[in-house]
Amino acid sequence: MPMSAEELRDATCIACPAQVLRLGEFDVIDRPGAGSRYDPELGYRVETATDTAVCVHPYRVGLPVGTYCSTGMPVPAATQDPLAPTREALELPQDVVDLEAWIIAVLRAAGPGRITQALGAAEALAAERFGERDVVTAMRRVLTVELARQH
Known part of the structure; x- marks a missing residue:
């Protein structure tokens, strides 16, 4: 669905x-x-x-890479399994706008059994590049949306 x-x-x-x-x-x-x-x-x-x-x-x-609008490529049917993040998605972003997406990529790549460790590592690494307020804001959104999605 x-x-x-x-x-x-x-x-x-x-x-x-x-x-x-x-x-x-x-x-x-x-x-x-x-x-x-x-x-x-x-x-x-x-x-x-x-x-x-x-x-x-x-x-x-939840969509694979595609030119859905520009070429009219059909949108694929929804699947129950979320798409896995790419290797590039797991690289710490330069722009704070992409911080939340990066944290989600890290959590999805880690899998359910390693979420706690992945969250701690992501927070520490993000804090090396971004301000505390930005990291906390991204973590809050991830915790309220992404972790709820996984349960």
Whole structure:
């Protein structure tokens, strides 16, 4: 069963087009980078070359990488198993906007039996690059949304 609009908003970043658009109304790429930027007027990321709305965390939105909006690629049927984060998703981000997604990637890669250790390690590593307030904010959202999803 596909996620409801509310579940999709909870599962995705604040800079994700899934916050305001339906599945299929944006493309999905493998990670943030120079090919996408946040557009504050729209409230989500877009591909820099085409201005197409784009999600940069496939494992969060629950869709594989695809050109759903720009080429009309069909949205696949929902599965019960969440997508696994890529190796690149497990690299500590440069931008604080991607911190929450990184923590979620770390937790999903660790698996249910190692969540406590993964949370502690993620918090310590994030604190080396980001301010305490940013780390706490990201951790709170992850704890209230992602951990609830896992149970």
